[in-house]
Amino acid sequence: MATMHDVARLAQVSVSTVSYVLTGTRPISQATRNKVLAAMAELDYQPNAMARGLASRRSRILGLLMPMDERGLGATETAFVTGAAAAASSAGYHLVLSPVGGGDLEDLRRLASQRMLDGVVLMEVQLADERVTVLQETGVPLVLIGRTADTSTLSYVDIDFDQTVREAVAHLVGLGHRRIVYVNHSAATLASGYGPALRTRDAFVAAMTGHGLDPVMIAAEDSAAGGRAALAAAFAQAPELTAVLAMNETAIFGILGELTGRGLSVPGDVSVVSMVTSPQVAELATPALTAMTSPGSALGRIAIEALVRHLDGPAAERHPDGSAVERHQQLLPCALEVRGSTAPPRSRRPVRADQ
Amino acid sequence: MATMHDVARLAQVSVSTVSYVLTGTRPISQATRNKVLAAMAELDYQPNAMARGLASRRSRILGLLMPMDERGLGATETAFVTGAAAAASSAGYHLVLSPVGGGDLEDLRRLASQRMLDGVVLMEVQLADERVTVLQETGVPLVLIGRTADTSTLSYVDIDFDQTVREAVAHLVGLGHRRIVYVNHSAATLASGYGPALRTRDAFVAAMTGHGLDPVMIAAEDSAAGGRAALAAAFAQAPELTAVLAMNETAIFGILGELTGRGLSVPGDVSVVSMVTSPQVAELATPALTAMTSPGSALGRIAIEALVRHLDGPAAERHPDGSAVERHQQLLPCALEVRGSTAPPRSRRPVRADQ
DNA sequence: CCGCTTAGTCGAAACGCTTCGACACCGCTG
């Protein structure tokens, strides 16, 4: 491994000059620059990231902390990651993903305190999230995807669940549906304070009552079986339902399966809208699902851009004691994409008894 | 941020002593150790990863290079990642995931040359994979998931596709199926030299002819539509088929949809086996799919363990010119898990014309 | 009681880079 010394010697300049060529911190004449560049090329020189980081006190590495649970990353999360990676790379940063499990809060603190990460994006934030507290304590610049309950001191980017639900409901109501059931995440997830689940619940109630309709919500486990059970529960609570709005991307296949099992057709008998879903997943179903497409890659890009702006910003105070560090707080709506799973309700739908 | 100097001063010892307490490189008396530990606790000291890395020439960071395409990480890949992360963490390493897109070979070289990664695991290896070459050139310790065509100088862990296909076919043949169609990845994927697709193709031909049966393979695009088209093609080529073996996790939902669309029931009319699939995905379908479950987390764990063994090994030469660095080469089979999508074929299946 | 190992500690030299202060040289202005 060639070092800057080697390059400097070969180019017959001082080490600092080589450094200036690399970083552009000070003006260097074209002639010198060329000599140095030539030497670097000849030696196949690559700067040592550690040394650079130590001396400059910035690693140019951004961390994306993603909880990795067993059910994997959907296309939504993936879009998010790729958007973030692209944004980071074009800002001259590396993005590393760190799969942080649930339990290791101490691990998180260590990771953040070791000064290896210039900044951090935290995904899947809960309304009350200890990880946020821990990260804030370490003083590492932080942007959230999702929001905690109190967002006053935080930067975040999140989906505009309110508007998303409102649009979805409007779409169904516009088609003529009156009896719409919302299949949310599980009761346990709701109880744990998972923001999207809670916010969509409230938004659904608001949207439905706004249309003068009765909001029926079912909590479903994140599995196909959960979806089936949810649909059964839905028919029990609202036998005359004509439309299902589902937040639970995993349960939706169970919902569809159960619908078919009951001899009901989609969208003939029941319309289905999937929320916060990627086109890829929506296309998996038969018929392809009308869905609220999440702004995945935009979300990632914006989060990183906010972080970078903070890092590269002029007077970016790291530990401002009360001083006004600018916060970036932004909501992005999902876009309605109509596919084959929604249609006007049958005008005189034959009432089927719940089996 | 407290430094070692601060700790040393507070504990009234030298800096090197603090370092020895931390690393255990040299014996330290219990009394001194306690003083130092107390000082560290009091100052909330966290070693600076950069400085440590610079001085010791090892970052204790392992990279998991994963191509992130638009269709996201399945549960299989996720299991893989979590397995790897757990193994890394218990070996005292951090695991970072780097989403490397397709094009940036130069980027890859830079990443690997910057001495920020002690070792690298590369996922989704193609039979002819330039990334492998690039990484080998940088001299960074490397373990592959998957294999290139020539594996002589490489360490890898991979799925035993041969055995997996053999078992899947045996399961179907054991049930009485004679006419089995294999739905592989797309023709383009095959042409690009994607190992799993090629190896399973060959294994399928071998397994079927071994049973005295005629192997029919269809290439399907990675989408629901691709699955539908594939099924249509399958019926065109083998109208009397009673079983489908699918490698293409994405296409399988299209296959199921098309089957239903044709009025065929699973497993009554046609049995379906999904290969290299996670239980989570298998459960999404109705009925739940009989599948060959991939050894995801074991794969990740083993890859990392092999890498760590190489790094922590006694005389681990980084650039051995011809010397025998031990290679780790291992194949893991997928496990057959029978669910609801396979059954004996109808003895006298009513022949349906292709629509 | 003498040299020899061994446990325990220290000081200083790296590690490979950034960055600060200094300085030389240039062409200008007044």
Place this chain on the structure above:
DNA sequence: CAGCGGTGTCGAAGCGTTTCGACTAAGCGG
């Protein structure tokens, strides 16, 4: 022609660790 601001370059002092050689004080066999 003194003085000045700008440009281009250098040397050296860090950045926060690890690690090496050296030193001291015991402990011990002969």
